[in-house]
Amino acid sequence: MAGRSVNGREDITRIKPHERRQRILDRILELDTVTVDDLAEEFGLTKMSLRRDLNALAENGQVARVAESLTEDQHGQLTVVTNSVPVINTVTTWNDAHLVAVGGLYLPAYMAFVGPQAVESLRSLSADVAVVGCDGLSIAEGLTTPHQLVAEIGTILIERARRTVVVADSSKIGRRGFTPIAPATAIDVLVTDEHADAEELSALRQAGIDVHIA
DSSP: OOOOEETTEEOGGGSOHHHHHHHHHHHHHHHSOOOHHHHHHHHTOOHHHHHHHHHHHHHTTSSOOTGGGOOHHHHTTOOEEEOBHHHHHHHTTSTTOOEEEOOSEEETTTTEEESHHHHHHHHTOOEEEEEEOOSEEETTTEEEESOHHHHHHHHHHHHTEEEEEEEOOGGGBTOOOSEEEEOGGGOSEEEEOTTSOHHHHHHHHHTTOEEEEO
16 A cells, blocks of 8 residues: 655655565666665655665665675775765775775766766776676676666776676676676676576576675
8 A cells, every 4th residue: 555645745654664665676776876865865764764774675685885884994904996976975984094086977877977087097097806786787798787988987997907796686687788898707706685597697607707695
């Protein structure tokens, strides 16, 4: 049963928790990365309520906070290079943060910087590990995303890193997207959840990818 209307908008707080969390997850999948502030405003929730929902989704392996999950000891050992505004916002709260923020053309829908300036900045750097997201991952088409400029950034990150880790929930496994980022063989590690297609995971493992179910 749908929630009652509040000021012409559906009151999502009256919806059953699993239905509300599914709607939040659908929005995260649509945008790939979002902030707590953005989601709280969009769904009419307090930040505390929203964080409880996000924690539940994270525990189920449906969403990932890669930067927020790092320990304080790791903070001082890492130099983070990113074009993602949410990651920049997180790392700037660390004590003695080592952060290289990549600028360029800002894409609000992705909350990230892209374009020639970002690409040239990344070309001059090298990394031990690239943590990459995607809209789709299949053995046939590799990593894909809807936006060509976002794909370009992902391609450069993978080229400049010694090791590539892909974080993708189960809905993206087996999906064929619009623009290629890199072939599946460019991936070293895949982190996904238990609902991912078993046949696709088997094919990815046979391609040499170390698959972790979170």
